[in-house]
Amino acid sequence: MQNIYRFCDRTALRVAPELIGASLKVQGVGGIIVETEAYAPDDPASHSFNGSTPRNAAMFGPPGHVYIYRSYGIHWCFNIVCAVGHAVLVRAIEPRWGTDAMRVRRGRSDIRQLCSGPGKLCQALDIDKTLDGKPLGEEPFELVPADENVAVISDRRVGITKAADYPWRFGLAGSAVLSKPFARR
């Protein structure tokens, strides 16, 4: 898709719910995005809150590129860069393409354990620092936004202490592969 730049060039709060239902692939391996979180420049929980650093430079780069960082020293987390200082953390995917490769990389067979968390999906899709800052519109990525309206629910974000009350986590209603359950809305 060629409008990825325009699709992403908005606040994370607008882009995050619209990414639910989109398909994401890396080297042909991927699935349907079922859980995202929004992060903004004026958001104390965002890596961009205190300005640009070597790690978060991609968040200040062009929209439609990816921001990848190491979490807790061991996992990778995958974000889609939106307007300057805005990014959407992709937290869970419903595995659909290349599930055998995912099972090997994850060392697990249960479909629910392949991509149901930000660190898990990076391992399943073989995402690491070497892809940081790359454009989503080119190899090895493929992003196709949802073409139908999907039922999106929201709740508080996970694993943060600052601004933890913002309802900036979005999920596909009824999905069996969310990283954590959502409160009913």
Added chain:
DNA sequence: AGGCTGATTTTCT
């Protein structure tokens, strides 16, 4: 079902 812990990089104090 729920809580604690270790693994370990990047950033900030």
Added chain:
DNA sequence: GAAAATCAGCCTG
């Protein structure tokens, strides 16, 4: 030196 956008393994009840 501590905290962090996490996960798996092991514990308790």
